[in-house]
Amino acid sequence: MNSIVTIAFYNLENLFDTKDDPNTLDRDFLPWGKRFWTERKYRKKVFKMGKAISNIAKNRTGKSPALVGLAEVENATVVKDLIESKYLKESNYNFVHYDSPDERGIDVALLVNEDYFEVEYSETIPISIYESNGVKDYTRDALYVQGYLNDEEVHVFVCHWPSRRDGADSTSHKRIQAAEQVSGFIEANEGINEQSKIIIMGDFNDNPVDVSVKEYLVTDTLYNPFEKLMNITRGSLSHYAKWHLFDQIIFSHNFFKLEKGKHGFQSAEIFDAPFLTEWEGRNKGEPFRTFSGKRYLGGYSDHFPVYINLRKVE
Numbered sequence: 001m002n003s004i005v006t007i008a009f010y011n012l013e014n015l016f017d018t019k020d021d022p023n024t025l026d027r028d029f030l031p032w033g034k035r036f037w038t039e040r041k042y043r044k045k046v047f048k049m050g051k052a053i054s055n056i057a058k059n060r061t062g063k064s065p066a067l068v069g070l071a072e073v074e075n076a077t078v079v080k081d082l083i084e085s086k087y088l089k090e091s092n093y094n095f096v097h098y099d100s101p102d103e104r105g106i107d108v109a110l111l112v113n114e115d116y117f118e119v120e121y122s123e124t125i126p127i128s129i130y131e132s133n134g135v136k137d138y139t140r141d142a143l144y145v146q147g148y149l150n151d152e153e154v155h156v157f158v159c160h161w162p163s164r165r166d167g168a169d170s171t172s173h174k175r176i177q178a179a180e181q182v183s184g185f186i187e188a189n190e191g192i193n194e195q196s197k198i199i200i201m202g203d204f205n206d207n208p209v210d211v212s213v214k215e216y217l218v219t220d221t222l223y224n225p226f227e228k229l230m231n232i233t234r235g236s237l238s239h240y241a242k243w244h245l246f247d248q249i250i251f252s253h254n255f256f257k258l259e260k261g262k263h264g265f266q267s268a269e270i271f272d273a274p275f276l277t278e279w280e281g282r283n284k285g286e287p288f289r290t291f292s293g294k295r296y297l298g299g300y301s302d303h304f305p306v307y308i309n310l311r312k313v314e
Contacts, residue, residue, distance in 0.1 A: 008307035024105030050085035066116035100141035159202030179216035225268035
């Protein structure tokens with residue numbers, strides 16, 4: 001049996017169903033909405049997301065990832081449809097999801113391959129973001145899952161921090177607030193100590209070298225392998241022809257220890273396989289997305305997945 005397991009993260013670019021949720025701003029993703037989001041388009045999206053996830057690091061491990069953090073899922077229904085789709089239904093996936101107060105109705109979730117991971121406990125972590133004038137900005141909650149990866153206890157966090165839509169500098173305080181709250185949760189959690197194995201994954205809407213990640217999240221006990229992957233020709237998303245690496249997986253330093261029966265870090269990578277990329281034109285090599293603005297392209301996502309491989313020491 002291959003002792004390598006993959007931990008992945010993927011921003012799915014608006015995986016919405018076609019039903020109206022009166023409590024969220026999901027009108028664009030309805031059959032009569034601005035995106036003309038039909039059942040056919042939805043099913044095609046689910047099919048492609050499943051194909052992408054099933055192939056993450058498969059050439060190295062021969063199997064689908066053990067854990068997959070997700071961003072931009074509307075509800076539990078779309079996650080259930082995803083794990084029941086063609087490429088994932090043969091894997092033993094379950095999931096953890098909570099509805100969050102994000103105005104658009106997008107949440108984070110964690111896919112769990114129960115052949116490799118047993119969930120012991122989970123909860124949502126409310127992320128309270130405030131503007132400089134004191135007005136609250138409703139955003140995605142973070143997700144905390146404690147469980148056992150091949151019988152080793154691991155604490156997993158899935159995040160999707162506030163966007164840069166109004167400018168990177170003018171919104172940086174929001175991502176710093178998010179980082180402080182996730183770090184604060186870890187520090188206050190009585191079940192987490194210096195020996196605990198921790199994995200924090202997410203779309204941080206900041207690069208590994210930005211303040212929110214490098215100074216407010218990554219501590220003396222946490223390591224970010226994606227900082228070494230940053231360069232101007234490659235990333236997990238491209239914005240106005242500039243590459244960014246907002247999608248990252250950070251973990252505690254004890255994953256570098258080679259102990260019998262424990263998991264050790266092996267590699268970190270961006271999963272930018274050719275089938276996930278634009279094949280031609282000015283966006284060649286960038287993620288083959290579902291929409292470009294309001295124009296339907298029928299691709300996968302505007303982000304590439306990222307992953308780390310861990311090997312259990314026998």
